Amino acid sequence: MKTTRAHPVPDPGSHLLELKHVVKHFDISGGLLDQLRFESGRLTRQRTTVKAVNDVSFAIAPGETFSVVGESGCGKSTLARTTIGIYPPNHGQILYREERIDNKSAQAMLPFRRRMQMIFQDPYASLNPRKTVRQTLEEPVVFHNPAISTDQVEARVAEVMSQVGVDPKWVGRYPHEFSGGQRQRISIARA
Ligand SMILES: Nc1ncnc2c1ncn2[C@@H]1O[C@H](COP(=O)(O)OP(=O)(O)OP(=O)(O)O)[C@@H](O)[C@H]1O
Ligand SMILES: [Mg+2]
Numbered sequence: 001m002k003t004t005r006a007h008p009v010p011d012p013g014s015h016l017l018e019l020k021h022v023v024k025h026f027d028i029s030g031g032l033l034d035q036l037r038f039e040s041g042r043l044t045r046q047r048t049t050v051k052a053v054n055d056v057s058f059a060i061a062p063g064e065t066f067s068v069v070g071e072s073g074c075g076k077s078t079l080a081r082t083t084i085g086i087y088p089p090n091h092g093q094i095l096y097r098e099e100r101i102d103n104k105s106a107q108a109m110l111p112f113r114r115r116m117q118m119i120f121q122d123p124y125a126s127l128n129p130r131k132t133v134r135q136t137l138e139e140p141v142v143f144h145n146p147a148i149s150t151d152q153v154e155a156r157v158a159e160v161m162s163q164v165g166v167d168p169k170w171v172g173r174y175p176h177e178f179s180g181g182q183r184q185r186i187s188i189a190r191a
Contacts, residue, residue: 001070001079003058015059015098017083017116022092022102024053024075024082052078055092077121084116085109114144117191123183127175133186134171137161140190160189 029035029047037044052075060066068076082089085101094102101112120126127136137157142148158168164185166178175183
């Protein structure tokens with residue numbers, strides 16, 4: 001896995017996101033019976049782990065675009081998922097604006113979830129086919145602003161649609177009624 005950046009390494013203290021020696025291994029041993037092996041006349045128990053992310057460190061400054069590049073299966077998606085807290089890391093630290101977020105409870109993570117969003121690889125799989133664009137885009141707005149009025153929600157949904165270049169008059173359409181590129185932009189609007 002290779003990491004590339006558009007600017008020199010940012011000064012410490014100005015980091016938006018920093019990863020220090022992050023490790024994520026998956027235990028794929030299965031149940032106890034799957035783990036048992038018969039070797040040299042003895043029954044032994046073996047655990048199998050996938051070392052998806054092994055000791056990754058980097059820092060990103062505000063406004064910087066940072067890419068992680070590597071062959072299929074080298075751990076890029078696992079790294080992204082671990083960074084935003086979908087998986088807990090086995091080792092290492094993840095800091096958002098100098099504050100550790102890898103050891104926070106789900107409740108304590110809520111303010112950070114508003115600020116860190118994932119745009120998924122396949123928008124057709126990540127958009128709910130039974131929900132209109134309006135329903136899909138309203139959900140995060142209301143979740144993060146429980147006191148917001150109906151008019152404000154509608155205005156915010158129209159605003160994000162315009163920002164990503166999808167006409168707000170299509171707000172009542174379903175994902176299959178858009179092109180692949182438009183669906184990708186709706187995913188970005190949701191994020
Ligand atoms: N939940 C999981 N449980 C067990 N192993 C997993 C899990 N998720 C990913 N892996 C394994 O971890 C390794 C890294 O997978 P990952 O999805 O991070 O790769 P990737 O770099 O995103 O690949 P691609 O470019 O194909 O999307 C792979 O060997 C994969 O099989
Ligand atoms: Mg991937």
